[in-house]
Amino acid sequence: MKKLILSLVIVLTTNTFFAQSVFDKFDGLDDVTTVIVNKKMFALLSKMDVKDKETQQYVNLIKKLDNLKVFVTQSDKRSDEMKAVSDKYIKLSALEELMRMNEKGKSVKIYVKSGASDSQIKELLMFVEGGGKEESVLMSLIGNFDLDELSILTDKMNLPGGDDLKKVSKGKK
Amino acid sequence: MHQKEFMQLVNPFKDKIFRIAKRLLVSSEEAEDATQEVLVKLWNKNESLNGYKSIEAFAITMTKNYSLDQLKSKRASNMTIVHDNCTHKEAGLQEKLEDKDTWNWVEKIMNNLPEQQKLIVQMRDIEEMEFEEIAKVLEMNEQAIRTALSRARKTIRERMIKIHHHGIE
Amino acid sequence: MELNKIEKLLEKYFAAATTIEEEKELKDYFSSSNVAPTLDQYKPIFVYAVQAKQEQFIAPITLKNNKRSKIVWLSIAASVAVLLGLVLLTFNQYNELESQDLGTIDDPNIAFRETQKALNMISEHVNKGIGSVKYINEYEQTKNKIFK
Numbered sequence: 001m002k003k004l005i006l007s008l009v010i011v012l013t014t015n016t017f018f019a020q021s022v023f024d025k026f027d028g029l030d031d032v033t034t035v036i037v038n039k040k041m042f043a044l045l046s047k048m049d050v051k052d053k054e055t056q057q058y059v060n061l062i063k064k065l066d067n068l069k070v071f072v073t074q075s076d077k078r079s080d081e082m083k084a085v086s087d088k089y090i091k092l093s094a095l096e097e098l099m100r101m102n103e104k105g106k107s108v109k110i111y112v113k114s115g116a117s118d119s120q121i122k123e124l125l126m127f128v129e130g131g132g133k134e135e136s137v138l139m140s141l142i143g144n145f146d147l148d149e150l151s152i153l154t155d156k157m158n159l160p161g162g163d164d165l166k167k168v169s170k171g172k173k
Numbered sequence: 174m175h176q177k178e179f180m181q182l183v184n185p186f187k188d189k190i191f192r193i194a195k196r197l198l199v200s201s202e203e204a205e206d207a208t209q210e211v212l213v214k215l216w217n218k219n220e221s222l223n224g225y226k227s228i229e230a231f232a233i234t235m236t237k238n239y240s241l242d243q244l245k246s247k248r249a250s251n252m253t254i255v256h257d258n259c260t261h262k263e264a265g266l267q268e269k270l271e272d273k274d275t276w277n278w279v280e281k282i283m284n285n286l287p288e289q290q291k292l293i294v295q296m297r298d299i300e301e302m303e304f305e306e307i308a309k310v311l312e313m314n315e316q317a318i319r320t321a322l323s324r325a326r327k328t329i330r331e332r333m334i335k336i337h338h339h340g341i342e
Numbered sequence: 343m344e345l346n347k348i349e350k351l352l353e354k355y356f357a358a359a360t361t362i363e364e365e366k367e368l369k370d371y372f373s374s375s376n377v378a379p380t381l382d383q384y385k386p387i388f389v390y391a392v393q394a395k396q397e398q399f400i401a402p403i404t405l406k407n408n409k410r411s412k413i414v415w416l417s418i419a420a421s422v423a424v425l426l427g428l429v430l431l432t433f434n435q436y437n438e439l440e441s442q443d444l445g446t447i448d449d450p451n452i453a454f455r456e457t458q459k460a461l462n463m464i465s466e467h468v469n470k471g472i473g474s475v476k477y478i479n480e481y482e483q484t485k486n487k488i489f490k
Contacts, residue, residue, distance in 0.1 A: 191399035323358035
């Protein structure tokens, strides 16, 4: 009984602590470009007055975001570190793999944590591993948004598959 | 009161109450349980023990009561009491008897006495308690105790003679 | 001890008139090797009494009170642990909101642009993945046309 409680406490604290500290170590490194946008900033952005519809779509999504972290690096070493850290984090937070891709030597992996319904996303983690000359990107997005809302942002760029979006969202259920 | 103090307090008579419990309950295990129960109860009384003139007498009374209660509830549930003749935890078994069997017979005869007589013989003949003490525990007057004791001793004698003459050697 | 004396004591014994001292005398006599043959039958009775007193209580004694306080302590420790966990949890979440404030960017405009960039990146990749579904679709349609 004592052990159960102890391990529960450890898991709880580790989870929260881990979420904060595990990526933060990349913040401030010379060979890593870091972008961190917190809830406060998102709150400010969501109040922005925008004229065009396109930008409005962004703002709509931004309203549903709590936290964004982006880490970009050219260094192979950092890239490996990022990979290791994100792998650990994925296991700990029980994130599910949404998809993974490989093109031109770049590997893209996206993991999500679902919210109330299957298409609702509470957390998204993306890791782009660029081999050699390409840069690696580790991105963490926390909030409460729908997959559609994400997809629609780049839909106007006429990439194939925009129509099948709805199929996928439903299919994910 | 610390555990150490308590242990020192009960050490002189813990064996005694065990034997008394065993005389009534027959089984060593049950006697052990009874002894544990009594000791724990005493421990829980802690400071209020100071009010007793003789903690030993109190402990023996508790043991008697507890054991008799156990017997009562067993009878009610139709359980059979285990006859534990085989396991003797006596320290330093010295065979002064020619015949080990007859010694066992004494125990059997004693166990077959009525409860009250059983207790009196145990307390007087084995535990060597004064009549005054026995009277307190059993809540009887001394004369009544002597009468019962005499009857019990005679019964033991008669039955022993019967066995002797039947030549069970 | 003289046989006479012993016989008299025995009489008293069965009348329950002996003192403890006298009973001890009888026990001593019958435990010795000089028991008169006529009194042989009484030997087991007294020897048994002596032996029976030797029996000891050996089992270890566990005083319940300790167990009880152990349980009390355990539950206190447990609740403290849980409380601590909850406190740390909420403290952490509070920290996340308050400290760090805006993030690495102070200017909302830049923040917006960077967010846009990030969201676009994700969006592109997601759509690429979805795009492959379309190809599967096309394959299905083609297959059906041929094998219908």
